Amino acid sequence: MSSNLSEYLPLINSKFPSLADISDQDWDQVGIRVVEMEPNYTIKEGQLLEYAFLLLDGTVRMYKLSASGREYTLYRIHSGECCPLMSSSILCEGEYEASACVETNGLVLLIPVDMFRHWTDHYQMFRQFIFKSFANRILIMSNLLDSLNFxxxxxxxxxxxxxxxxxxxxxxxxxxxxxxxxxxxxxxxxxxxxxxxxxxxxxxxxxxxxxxxxxxxxxxxxxxxx
Known part of the structure; x- marks a missing residue:
């Protein structure tokens, strides 16, 4: 395991208990690391992601851009969360279906997409965490649609x-x-x-x-x- 990960492992486990049963061998893979986030860094809709990101600290705003160029906020990702649209695009090997903008300084755990898929396939706790994040955001998006329509x-x-x-x-x-x-x-x-x-x-x-x-x-x- 890299010194970068060893330093942040207590924080990672406290924010993401679902990672507790990840083996040392699976932690010790090239590309897994913690990086600092800076405000206004943006991932644009339509990209093919190389990494999954799990937020350790900070806030990221998810939004869509209309044909006329108007932004609409979908939801925000906070410490201890991951983006379900990110998970969906990685697991389905498709394009990212929204844009993400960093709002505050923070830290993010980066996991290469192949390893993210492997963890989802082989670790039940992590898989349940991903599925729960889907369910929670579906409820949020349902409330958003109700607000827009009614x-x-x-x-x-x-x-x-x-x-x-x-x-x-x-x-x-x-x-x-x-x-x-x-x-x-x-x-x-x-x-x-x-x-x-x-x-x-x-x-x-x-x-x-x-x-x-x-x-x-x-x-x-x-x-x-x-």
């Missing part, structure tokens, strides 16, 4: 703001731009701005440059189902 833009914007507020101090302003929200929700910036202005007019939020302050969280939550 919720109004006001409901989607409200849901997004509520989720952001719940991630931090609900009394603190949310630091996000209209452009960023348009990417997250896959709609035009003008639509986002118009919806936010309407919510501000109702006294539910307050807008300032690069910030949104929620003044009435209960009222915002009522729009989530609309």
């Amino acid at each position: 919720k109004s833009i006001r409901g989607r914007v409200s849901e997004f703001l509520v989720q952001l507020a719940q991630q931090g101090d609900e009394s603190e302003p949310l630091h996000i731009t209209h452009d960023s929200m348009s990417v997250e929700l896959g709609t035009a910036r003008e639509v986002i701005s118009r919806t936010l202005k309407a919510l501000e007019k109702e006294g539910i939020i307050q807008l300032s440059r690069g910030k949104i302050t929620i003044r009435d969280l209960n009222a915002l939550e009522q729009y989530v189902e609309s």
Whole structure:
């Protein structure tokens, strides 16, 4: 096993317990290593991957690009997770079906695709982890499709703001731009701005440059189902 892997093995096992029964022989293969991630590094849709990546630290945003060039966020991968679209493309020996962009500094375990397939075939714990990641993301994508098809833009914007507020101090302003929200929700910036202005007019939020302050969280939550 390389010194690089030996150094990070406790972190790898803590983040991915499903790798606990990987043999020393299978760890000691050329190409398996831990590398640092830097923000804005991107893997474009349509590539044939040479490595699987398991995230040890940091955040990666998965997104699709429309024919008109508009981005739409699918989901994010966090520490202790792998991308099911990545797993699918590797196991099916096909092209990567989305784009991935590193959002924060972090660490990633790189596994050559042949070894990734071998581990999936021969280690039950790892195989179950991969299948669970498929199931979890199918549920997330199902909720995303429901939101796109059945919720109004006001409901989607409200849901997004509520989720952001719940991630931090609900009394603190949310630091996000209209452009960023348009990417997250896959709609035009003008639509986002118009919806936010309407919510501000109702006294539910307050807008300032690069910030949104929620003044009435209960009222915002009522729009989530609309």
